[in-house]
Amino acid sequence: MSGTDEDAFRIIAASPEGVLQSELWKILGVDSRKCSRIVKKLLDLNRVERIEHRQDGIKTFRLIAMKGPADPYCLLAGDELIPCVACEEDCTIEACNDLLDWIYQLAISDAEESYSTSEKTEG
Numbered sequence: 470m471s472g473t474d475e476d477a478f479r480i481i482a483a484s485p486e487g488v489l490q491s492e493l494w495k496i497l498g499v500d501s502r503k504c505s506r507i508v509k510k511l512l513d514l515n516r517v518e519r520i521e522h523r524q525d526g527i528k529t530f531r532l533i534a535m536k537g538p539a540d541p542y543c544l545l546a547g548d549e550l551i552p553c554v555a556c557e558e559d560c561t562i563e564a565c566n567d568l569l570d571w572i573y574q575l576a577i578s579d580a581e582e583s584y585s586t587s588e589k590t591e592g
């Protein structure tokens with residue numbers, strides 16, 4: 470799986486009630502077509518389930534992570550725990566700066582990890 474696939478899974482897994490597919494592509498910063506491909510991969514790998522959902526009369530899907538052994542790594546961006554874990558706010562996921570900051574941190578830590586891995590392999 471690519472980094473974006475893994476990011477998508479982490480975002481879905483962090484929300485017990487799941488994430489709407491119509492919101493996921495905005496959170497990931499990809500277009501809806503790419504998001505559909507990511508969701509298909511996650512469905513094929515049996516990592517998420519997809520439940521039909523109507524929002525304002527428009528059909529979309531709620532994506533819920535399949536339960537398996539807990540992977541604490543999914544909740545971490547570097548050393549930073551996803552803010553949703555202890556959040557008591559009324560959630561508007563697409564307007565949440567705390568989550569956005571965490572996603573940036575996730576991208577930075579993934580890039581740092583890739584860089585250090587490539588440095589090791591190049592000697």
Ligand code: SF4
Nearest residue numbers: 552553556560565568
């Ligand atoms: S408001 Fe933000 S931090 Fe809280 S649950 Fe929603 S997305 Fe997570």
